[in-house]
Amino acid sequence: MSAPASAEPTPADRRRWARYLVEERAEGSVYQKLAARRTGEERDILLSLADAERRHEQHWLDLLGGEPKRLPQAGIRSRLLGWMAGRFGSIFVLALAQSAEARSPYDTEQYATPAMRADEKIHYEVVRGLAARGRRRLSGSFRAAVFGANDGLVSNLALVLGIGATGVSASFVLFSGIAGLLAGALSMGAGEFVSVRSQRELLASTEANDDAHDSAADLDIDENELALVYRARGMDEAEALNRARRIVTAAQAGVRATSTGPIRTAGDDHEIVGSDWTAAISSFLLFASGAIVPVLPWIFGMQGTAAVVVALVLVGIALLSTGAMVGILSGGPPLRRALRQLAIGFGAAAITYVLGLVFGVGAL
Incomplete structure (x- = not known):
């Protein structure tokens, strides 16, 4: 509910209004920049969102009695979104904007109008819809990228820790890590090639x-x-x-009925399968990019506990990064997704490390 017209604003109220003002400007700028990188319906939707943010901005300007001489800076999140929107315009920006719209302060703000509160809820749904389009376009390739890199990280970390725990030399750990990288990457590439080729052949046999x-x-x-x-x-x-x-x-009548359009089956909305060779090479490189990380300490001559600790730190950073990206894209909490990814990866590595200790070289 809005405050009574006779209510005298306090200095704290005016500071809060100024903060709302700069945030509305920042959000409107994000939508403007995103719209500049798009065409058609998505551009029109983003421009409409920017117009709505300008209406909200004007509300706070009216309450403040015009442009203040000094304004606070927008929050770090808003500034980061603006920077990303001007350079990338990607699904990541929309996903972050969705999270920002979900945390509207107007529900408890007495000076915000009911229309503004409703607008913020609508904006969240609109941005979520736009982000969902991007997620659908990205889901297949992103899933493959996360799966490939994460598989390389976890499997090769588990391998080098398990081998290292047996007490073998650093050169043997390095050899095992490189062998695991090549074996896993070749397996992933071959598997993707066969999978995509088989899917293409299967779809070709069902085409009308x-x-x-x-x-x-x-x-x-x-x-x-x-x-x-x-x-x-x-x-x-x-x-x-x-x-x-x-x-x-x-x-x-002797003519071809060309106006009937293509005949499609009820389940013909297949995703674009793509090239089998492209899928194979991509899977090889993605797995290898993850699998090389745990081996880096041994490549640079480290050994023993120091190499293990550095490997864990490097892989931990990579797992946290991929987990956070999954969280951002899915609209979920990035920290929780990052910690989940870390726990799964380190859990698998811990099991093989313990097995390496149990079946160490001294016991052989």
């Missing part, structure tokens, strides 16, 4: 062809028979019958 169209002029039976073809491909009975009638009529 034009045999039914080409035979339509020679049909000496009712068009209901042709309608069965379309019903088998997922159309409902009325639509299938209507399409079959148009095709038969056009074919008997």
